[in-house]
Each structure stands twice: as C-alpha cells, then as structure tokens.
Amino acid sequence: MSRLKGNCVVAQSGGPTTVINASLCGVIQEAMRQDCIREIYAGYNGILGVLNEQLLDIGGQDRQTIAGLKVCPAAAAGSCRHKLSKDPKSGEYERILEIFRAHDVRYFFYCGGNDSMDTADKVSKLANQTGYELIVMGVPKTIDNDLAYTDHCPGYGSVAKYLATMVMESGRDTEALYTHDTCTIMEAMGRNAGWIAGSTGMAARELDDAPHLIYFPEAPVTRDKIVDDVRRVHARLGRVFIVVCEGVKDDKGNYLAEAGGDFGQDSFGHKQLGGAAEALRGIVEKDCRIKARTNKPGTLQRNGAHFASLTDVEEAYMCGAKAVQMAAEGTSGYMITLVRDPESKTYGCTTGLAKLSDVANGEKKVPREWINKDGNHITDEFRKYAMPLMKGEAPITIGDDGLPVYVRLEKRIVAQKCAKWTGPGKM
Amino acid sequence: MSRLKGNCVVAQSGGPTTVINASLCGVIQEAMRQDCIREIYAGYNGILGVLNEQLLDIGGQDRQTIAGLKVCPAAAAGSCRHKLSKDPKSGEYERILEIFRAHDVRYFFYCGGNDSMDTADKVSKLANQTGYELIVMGVPKTIDNDLAYTDHCPGYGSVAKYLATMVMESGRDTEALYTHDTCTIMEAMGRNAGWIAGSTGMAARELDDAPHLIYFPEAPVTRDKIVDDVRRVHARLGRVFIVVCEGVKDDKGNYLAEAGGDFGQDSFGHKQLGGAAEALRGIVEKDCRIKARTNKPGTLQRNGAHFASLTDVEEAYMCGAKAVQMAAEGTSGYMITLVRDPESKTYGCTTGLAKLSDVANGEKKVPREWINKDGNHITDEFRKYAMPLMKGEAPITIGDDGLPVYVRLEKRIVAQKCAKWTGPGKM
Secondary structure (H helix, E strand, O other): OOOOOEEEEEEEOOOOOOOHHHHHHHHHHHHHHOOOEEEEEEEOOOHHHHHOOOEEEOOOOOHHHHHHHHHOOOOOOOOOOOOOOOOOOOOHHHHHHHHHHHOOEEEEEEEEOHHHHHHHHHHHHHHHHHOOOOEEEEEEOOOOOOOOOOOOOOOHHHHHHHHHHHHHHHHHHHHHOOOOOOEEEEEEOOOOOOHHHHHHHHHOOOOOOOOOEEEOOOOOEOHHHHHHHHHHHHHHHOOEEEEEEOOOEEOOOOEOOOOOOOOOEOOOOOEOOOOHHHHHHHHHHHHOOOOEEEEEOHHHHHOOHHHOEHHHHHHHHHHHHHHHHHHHOOOOOEEEEEEEOOOOOOOOEEEEEEEHHHHHHOOOOOOHHHEOOOOOOEOHHHHHHHHHHHOOEOOOEEOOOOOEEOOOOOOOEOOOOOOOOOOOOOO | OOOOOEEEEEEEOOOOOOOHHHHHHHHHHHHHHOOOEEEEEEEOOOHHHHHOOOEEEOOOOOHHHHHHHHHOOOOOOOOOOOOOOOOOOOOHHHHHHHHHHHOOEEEEEEEEOHHHHHHHHHHHHHHHHHOOOOEEEEEEOOOOOOOOOOOOOOOHHHHHHHHHHHHHHHHHHHHHOOOOOOEEEEEEOOOOOOHHHHHHHHHOOOOOOOOOEEEOOOOOEOHHHHHHHHHHHHHHHOOEEEEEEOOOEEOOOOEOOOOOOOOOEOOOOOEOOOOHHHHHHHHHHHHOOOOEEEEEOHHHHHOOHHHOEHHHHHHHHHHHHHHHHHHHOOOOOEEEEEEEOOOOOOOOEEEEEEEHHHHHOOOOOOOHHHEOOOOOOEOHHHHHHHHHHHOOEOOOEEOOOOOEEOOOOOOOEOOOOOOOOOOOOOO
16 A cells, blocks of 8 residues: 555546546545545646646535546546646646645546646656655546557547447438438548547448448548549449548548638647548549538537447546556556456456556557458458447436436635646636 | 228338338338238338339338337438429329329328428329329428427427437537637538527526527527627636527528538528538637537437437327328328327327328428527527427347447338339439
C-alpha cells in the first residue's frame, strides 16, 4: 500500500465517449474505498479546471448520482481540448502543481487519449523534479481506438456497436428506396485511424448487406477508384451504401475534404475535418450520375448511451477502478491498458500497464491486412477483433416521457486558495 | 362481412419509417385471419411493383419472419417515390387495374402519406367507374406527422423518441466540451412541417437542457433573429444547441438552404433539401464568431428500430390490422385514422376513418400556438401532445455480435401474367 495520504483529482479530457463517465465512476467508487485517498475532486472541464482552480467536490455528491455515471453520455465533469504547452517550463505544469499543493492533491487520474497521457507524464516528471510527492495514473479513453500498448480503448466498443447499428438500419432504408435514393454515404469519425469506420463493416453479416464500401485513412483512395467501386456495386445491386472515415486521404496525402471557414484548425493544430461525406457525394453524383444522400451522425456516434456496449461500459469502469488500485499500491507514471486473453477461446480481458511517455508518443492504426485488398472493406481478422467489444447492452433508466434519464453532477466548486490564473486556458 | 372474395395486395410508399413494417405486419396477420382474402401479395417497391407486376408472395414466407416485421426498420417489401400522373387517363391507373384483374386482387391496402392516399383514391374511383369490384383502404404512414384528419401518424412517435434522445445525448457532449465546440446544430427532417424538429424539444426537461433553440417551417426566421437568439443563449450558458428543421424558410419564403447540384428536385417536384444545418453553421460562425459543428442524422432518424416507441409500433400495427378488418366488412375508399381519447386523463387511442380524397388534399402543420412566441421552442401544448406517443421501448432481438437482428422478406415473385410494362416507372 502507498504510504502517501492526501486528496485526489480526476479529470476528463478531449472528445467525450459513451463510457468516459463509466471510467469516472470507477475512479470515484474505488477512491472512496481507499484509505490513502481523503477528498475526491474533479477538474471542471478537464485540465482547465485544474489551471483555473475549478475543482468539483465529488465527495459531497449524491451516491446514486455517482452510481448513475456508469451509463451516462458525454463527460459529466466537463472536458476540454486545451493543449498544454510542449515546453515543460511554460508555467502551466507549475500551475498544476501549485493547485495540487494548495489542495494537498497526491493522486492525479487523467482520463484521455495520447495528448492527455503526454500532459499526465509531464506533470508527473515535474513533480518528481521538484520533490513533490504525487502519484499520476492515466485512464485510457478514445472512440478513435488509436492508443498504442492497449488491445483496445474504452469508448470504442460502444461507438462501434451504435454506428454499426445505424448503418444496418439506414442500410435497410437504402435497400427499400433504392429506386429513388440509390446511394447513401455515412461519415464516421476518425482523424488518422479507420477503426470506427471499419467497425461499421460488422453490420454486413451477408455479402449484400450495407455497408458495401468502407474507406479508411490507412488505404488512400483516388477519385477513379471510388468511381470504379461505386459503379461495380451499383451494377450488381442497384444500390450503394458507403461509409467514409472523415480522415480519408487521396494517394497524394490530401484530405478528401477539409472544412473551410474561419475555424479550420483546432487548438491542437489538427485540421478540423467533417466534409468527407459531402465531398464523396459530389463525386458519386457527378462522375457516376447516381443520386446520393449523406448521413453525418457527428457527435451522436460517441454519445449513444441508450445503446452502449455493456462490455465497453464494464471495461471502462475497470480501467478507472484499476488506476486507483494501482495508485494506492504506489504505482505512478503509467496508463492502464486492456489486455486480451490470447489463450482463451471465449473473450476475456484483464488490465496491464504502459508508461505514460510511451503511450504519449504512440499511435495505433488499423493494420493494412485487416482491410481487404481492394482497400474498401474489413477482413475477418477485423471482425474477430471488434465483435466481442460490441457485446451486451448496458441497462438504462427511461423516464415517464419515454426518454432516457441520465444523471448530472452538481456544480459544487471547492473553495479556492490560489491567485486567479491568467495564463493560457484562463476561463 | 364483405361478400367479395379474392386476393389482396399491400404496398408501402415513400420514405420508410421505423414502424411501417409494423403496419405491414398488421395487414398481413389480419389478412391471414379473414376468410374473404385468399392470397396475400405485396407490391415489390411499392406501386412500382404493381405497375411492373412484381408481386411478392407473402403467404409463402416463414411465419416467424412475418411476426418479426413488427420491429424492423425501413420498408421490408420495398418502397418508392414514384408519383403517378395527376391525369387519371394516363394509363397508369388502368395498368394497376389490369394487374389486379389478372391476379384476382379484390383488396388493396396502401401504406403511405397524402400522395399515396391520392393514388389509392384514384385507383378506387377508376375501379368503380369500370365496374371492377375492388376494396381500397389507406394505412397512414409518415414521420412528418403532417396528415390531416388523424391525431398523429404512425412513424412519428418513434422518430420523436429517437431524435429527442439523440439531442439529449449530443446535447450533453456540447455541455461537456463547450470551451471548444461551443455550438452544435442538428438537422431534423420535415419538408413543410416542424413536427419532428419540435419533438426534440422534449429533450429539454429543464430550462438549460438542449435543445436551446428550435427552428420551424411554421415560424419563419431572419438572419438577424437567428444571430440574436444565438447570442442571447450563448451569453447566458456559454453554449448553444440548435435544432433546425430542413424546411425552415426566411420571412420571404426562401429556404434556409437548398441542395445544389444536378439533383435539386425529386420526381415529386419537391425541392430536395438537406443543407439547413450547414447554412446555419455559416451564419453562427460568421456573424456570432462562435465555433459550431453539425450533426445530420438524415435517414438514421426514421429507422431507429433499436429504440422505437412501443406505443408507435402498436398503433402502426393496429392501423394495418384495422384497415383489413374494415375492408373485410366492406368499407372502401377510406384511410384509417388515429383518434385520441379526449376524455381520459391517461392516454388512449382508437381508430377512425377519413375519406382518401380528403386526406390526399390535406396537410397538418404545427399550430403556431404550440410554438413559443419567440418562434424558437415548443410550448407545453406540444409537450402534452407528443409525450404519450414516445412511450415504451419495442423489444428487439440482439445477435451474438451485439447488433440487432432484423428480418428480411424472401424475394418470391408471383408468376407474371401480363405484358411487360413500358410506361412511367418501368423497372
């Protein structure tokens, strides 16, 4: 057991997932069980809440509310896309430690993707250098499923289940109405990796089922190839259902579509994508002379708590709880990973550890051999990988109005002790 | 009881709904119980299947498949948007009667919106004029909820339930990530009526819940008004969630957005809409200087069988079954309507009848007084109307892969007896 006693901060970062609140629930409920952890705080809007000393008092929340976080969309403590400076001497990391010192925070749990693991790593290292005893643990989260060192990421199983269901259902629509709406194009999230787009391939239980074509960032396309693909499917079936990953590029490395306007880049320096489906529609209508329509579920896909994967929810919870257990045992500087049992015939999954610095610098794309030779659908290897992650339906509560009931944390901000923050990310 | 004995044809028309197959199931299962009906056929791809003598043999289908139609997205027998000529002498109506004569069809059940009721009416009248004994009954269907003479339309309760859930869930995403994605704009279907857009207002159980703004075709907007609305909500909450109906117009009657390209109109002569959310995003980003993103669920919203309203499913089934019962009693030339019990405190609904010709020429919009004075949200009257329609969750089967299992009709086409069709709608 860790000799270190003190308070803890948990924070959520980046795009929400269907199950990031399950991880939050796991962290909180396990932290309540650990004697070494006294008060539990959450960064309100992720790391911005730490910088601005906006810490939510979790201990004072209703226990039913905490339990309800297990199946609740988005990020209940708030999230952000604030990217801390690459420079460890920017002042931001010192500010985080200043807040932690002021509130006797000795445990920091950061739930996010590789940018967040980088942040956690830098905070951990600065604490070491300055002799402030702090245990830092990462909790994996991303619908993109692109973190290295983990078999898969919490959040992925649910987006896969929901988006594949969407494709199955709207694929039936195209099948019914192909004499009018001959082609449907659905846009999946995924900046650099096609894990989400690929998961919709699960909807095609049989050859002619939607989706007929899936385009991946890992398999660049040309306009000619798209036109050939669409014509071939159309000639065979009289209809075409396409899933396109927002991050699809051509063979010269240009994105199929980039959003125009004044907000073309986010604060991480990533290009803001979103127009891949509309761009593809233009190609299909102009070059193939086939009427096409687009479905762009956007943020719906990462928040479908009404049809979340139970496997995903339970693993997300496990990652949160395990991070606290390991921290209480004195482990620091690691992210919890998910480890698939390689022996068992039935799916089994335990946890492991990966260094924060390793995760920060890694990225896992879809192996090219899990995409078919034509570069437009998944192989059985992909199916075997994704299928168990999508299993089970997380139970939800439905209100008298026929709609889901999701909990909300009370905005109880812990009394502030430091000067107002005036640096980057000032709120 | 009707003395008339013979075969029946059922056909599905227009955009699918989550529950049009429940109506199909109701027609088929009730037709199997009626002695006056011998064989049951379905027009494959709606009225196109009749014109082209592509009739699906329903009697030969597996009974479990028929039962499974009750919760199954899209139109299992196929649908179409083929608009029959306004001119009763076009040859199309004669062709329909030719097919009906050849196959001894004495009962015709047409499941669709007001265009379909117009078709059914013209077929009915021509049969009368030519002395061919034929019973014609309409079964209401449209997510748009815009049919006159019926309290509501099968299909509406499910799209309302699902889309409101989508707004609730992605509204939480905006709430969590408002420091980055400050405004989310979701596009709802609805060419002329804002019933669907309005239903998302149900997601706002409390004042600050999404959606904060809803725009209706029934309440024209100006660019200035939108900008004022968005600024006011943003100043209060720091975030804005907007639902915009695809058919929203400005005060001069111009659509907020019309799809460009070569396919700007469908064969009904309707303008093909779809860009309202993107148009609105442009306004919000340019005039309000707020980053916005769009969700366009498109055909997803009308096919969410995994979260269908049980009330809607049961009423859709009831409409189909009742149409057959009335037909068997000799009633012809009517559409089944849904009649809400005006007395009871709890929701109750029975069926009634409306003349096909009346329904064909009617259209029901959202009463202006069910939209708030500002023209940007719903009133309690709207809530009271919509809430009971969204209640209950229709049970579905989930496969070993974690995805829904939906039935499919076998494509068993009845032996053809007539010359090939060469007129409009030739397949």
